[in-house]
Amino acid sequence: MNISQEERDALYKVIFSRRDVRRDFLPDPIPEEVLERILRAGHHAPSVGFMQPWDFVLVQDSETKKAIKAGFEAANEESAQQFTGERQEQYRSFKLEGIMESPIGICVTCDRSRTGPVVLGRTIKPEMDLFSAVCAVQNIWLAARAENIGMGWVSIIHDDVLRSTLGIPEEIDIIGYLCLGYVSKFKDKPELESFGWLPRESLEERIHKERW
Amino acid sequence: MNISQEERDALYKVIFSRRDVRRDFLPDPIPEEVLERILRAGHHAPSVGFMQPWDFVLVQDSETKKAIKAGFEAANEESAQQFTGERQEQYRSFKLEGIMESPIGICVTCDRSRTGPVVLGRTIKPEMDLFSAVCAVQNIWLAARAENIGMGWVSIIHDDVLRSTLGIPEEIDIIGYLCLGYVSKFKDKPELESFGWLPRESLEERIHKERW
Numbered sequence: 001m002n003i004s005q006e007e008r009d010a011l012y013k014v015i016f017s018r019r020d021v022r023r024d025f026l027p028d029p030i031p032e033e034v035l036e037r038i039l040r041a042g043h044h045a046p047s048v049g050f051m052q053p054w055d056f057v058l059v060q061d062s063e064t065k066k067a068i069k070a071g072f073e074a075a076n077e078e079s080a081q082q083f084t085g086e087r088q089e090q091y092r093s094f095k096l097e098g099i100m101e102s103p104i105g106i107c108v109t110c111d112r113s114r115t116g117p118v119v120l121g122r123t124i125k126p127e128m129d130l131f132s133a134v135c136a137v138q139n140i141w142l143a144a145r146a147e148n149i150g151m152g153w154v155s156i157i158h159d160d161v162l163r164s165t166l167g168i169p170e171e172i173d174i175i176g177y178l179c180l181g182y183v184s185k186f187k188d189k190p191e192l193e194s195f196g197w198l199p200r201e202s203l204e205e206r207i208h209k210e211r212w
Numbered sequence: 213m214n215i216s217q218e219e220r221d222a223l224y225k226v227i228f229s230r231r232d233v234r235r236d237f238l239p240d241p242i243p244e245e246v247l248e249r250i251l252r253a254g255h256h257a258p259s260v261g262f263m264q265p266w267d268f269v270l271v272q273d274s275e276t277k278k279a280i281k282a283g284f285e286a287a288n289e290e291s292a293q294q295f296t297g298e299r300q301e302q303y304r305s306f307k308l309e310g311i312m313e314s315p316i317g318i319c320v321t322c323d324r325s326r327t328g329p330v331v332l333g334r335t336i337k338p339e340m341d342l343f344s345a346v347c348a349v350q351n352i353w354l355a356a357r358a359e360n361i362g363m364g365w366v367s368i369i370h371d372d373v374l375r376s377t378l379g380i381p382e383e384i385d386i387i388g389y390l391c392l393g394y395v396s397k398f399k400d401k402p403e404l405e406s407f408g409w410l411p412r413e414s415l416e417e418r419i420h421k422e423r424w
Binding site for chain 1: 213214215218219220222223224225226227228229230232249251252253255256257258260261262263264266267268269270271272273276287290291294295303306308327330332333334335336337339340342343346347349350351353354355357358359360365367368369370371378379380381384387388398402404405409410412413415418419420421422423424
């Protein structure tokens with residue numbers, strides 16, 4: 001199947017305009033069929049040995065969100081204390097999640113024992129199954145952007161909080177908690193770049209020819 | 213920036229027609245500007261705390277490829293022995309890489325100490341930097357597909373082989389080795405599905421509402 005130049009440009013437009021969204025969420029619900037398209041994009045991520053190790057736990061209930069938000073707040077306070085001086089002040093000024101404002105939360109997990117103990121392609125590099133589930137997250141992120149839906153990945157929360165709040169079994173690994181919703185706007189640049197936290201690296205300096 | 217319905221459909225077309233390519237590579241070179249677009253897509257992946265921890269080592273030299281291929285062969289023999297009976301026979305019948313046939317190899321790495329020891333968003337979940345580099349791989353994969361270029365992720369090789377062959381420093385983590393090239397065709401389905409190794413999971417069974 002050939003991809004046309006217009007289609008190629010559309011892919012790049014989605015990739016370059018994707019943002020980690022923490023504010024500007026609108027309360028508008030995400031229609032069932034839109035959510036289903038986004039999840040299907042995740043489900044068609046590459047997976048090592050075609051094991052498709054992911055699951056998606058969808059969160060809409062505000063009591064559940066409150067428990068997750070409380071988990072974020074505790075972890076965020078713990079995190080702030082790892083920074084010092086001006087850097088800590090700046091850290092505390094950032095809004096780093098949109099758990100309550102976004103209509104849908106998705107916890108993405110990885111079942112490392114799915115399809116049995118020996119997995120084609122995971123025999124040498126055991127983390128390949130986790131990496132497959134991360135590819136599903138990135139597909140979900142891009143599909144959401146293509147639906148004009150913002151997404152933020154909440155990583156400042158202990159796995160145990162998500163596990164107990166969502167009833168995720170001990171043997172299942174937690175990859176991340178994603179917040180999705182329509183937004184009033186997508187920013188031109190990552191917030192951490194705009195706010196001077198870190199600059200965009202030069203691509204040229206990240207490319208090595210033949211050897212590091 | 214709004215994404216139109218045509219652009220959205222293009223993104224889904226790319227996601228659903230992406231394949232892990234191990235055969236059908238053509239020797240046609242990838243033009244410099246095409247490769248640059250693909251790598252820029254990788255460079256615009258999300259990254260925890262905007263740390264952009266990835267590097268890309270580009271391999272074109274056939275002597276280098278030979279060393280990597282030898283590393284694959286040893287690891288593949290080791291892997292085959294983890295399967296038994298018919299399953300082992302089937303495993304041995306698969307072509308699992310296109311290292312020599314694809315014109316470009318890309319080793320994607322993760323520099324976990326880039327931007328210092330404390331990284332915003334990695335304070336609680338230390339693997340977030342590795343996950344960021346995996347998002348770069350998935351962006352590269354989709355960008356390649358949008359350029360009608362096939363890509364395969366070679367995971368059946370020890371990190372040490374890539375490290376010594378490509379001169380990658382000890383403190384840099386290796387994420388994966390990717391093979392890229394134009395192809396005579398993209399298959400309709402993943403090979404492991406077509407060959408009956410594993411079926412496509414039902415998406416519905418992977419979705420949990422409110423709780424696992």
